[in-house]
Structure formats: C-alpha cells, structure tokens
Amino acid sequence: HVQLVESGGGSVQAGGSARLTCVGSGYINRRYSRGWFRQTPGKRREGVAALDDDGTTTYADSVKGRFTISQDNTKKMVYLQMNNLSPEDTAIYYCAASTRAAVWGLSSTDFDYWGQGTQVTVS
DSSP states (O other), rough: OEEEEOOOOOEOOOOOEEEEEEEEEEOOOOOOOEEEEEEEETTEEEEEEOTTTSSSSETTTTTTEEEEEOOTSSSEEEEEEEEEEGGGGGGGEEEEESSSSOOOOOOOGOOOOEEEEEEEEEE
C-alpha cells in the first residue's frame, strides 16, 4: 500500500519561492506516475504538475514557467519547486501517485494514492 507524506508548506511572500517534498513508501516494483494537485475552499481539486515514469512532465497553464516537478533517483521522493509565487497560488497542495506509467494530463481520476496535503499561503 503506497503512502505519501508532503512537507515544505508554509507562509511565503508574494514573489518568493518554496519547495514541496513528497516522500513515498510502499511502492512495489512497477512504474508509477506522480503528480501535484492543489485545492482551495469551495473549489475543485486542480492539477498542477505531473511526472510520468519516463520523465515526461505536464503543467497547468497557470504555473508553467514558475513551477517544476522532479523526483530523486530512487523515485521515492517527488518535489515541486515553486517560484514567483502569487496569492492565487494559496492552497492546500497534495502529492499523488498513479499506477499508470503515463497519465498524459492532470486528471485527478488518474491517480490512485494521495497524501494528506500541505498548506501553502502566499501573501
């Protein structure tokens, strides 16, 4: 059973940067895709970035050029580097993993495992 734990959230000034980390455990010997989503009260969960097993990345238009998703060599840790943050980026950010090697997009229904979320507040 895959478990995901996010960290790195907090309060950031507009224009600043933050890096979120997701530590995964329970992976079996197969290929996975990873993703980051975010949600604000009253809104649907929004896909931010995805990383397929072959390294292909997908970003929401709202974060292109500002956010970068990456992983370490073990593929157990996934990062979201966020630069030039704005108040509109304020949300709870969730790490996700998919048993699909490629998700080709940012649909939450393609992901099978979720972290508990970490709050990012930009002011």
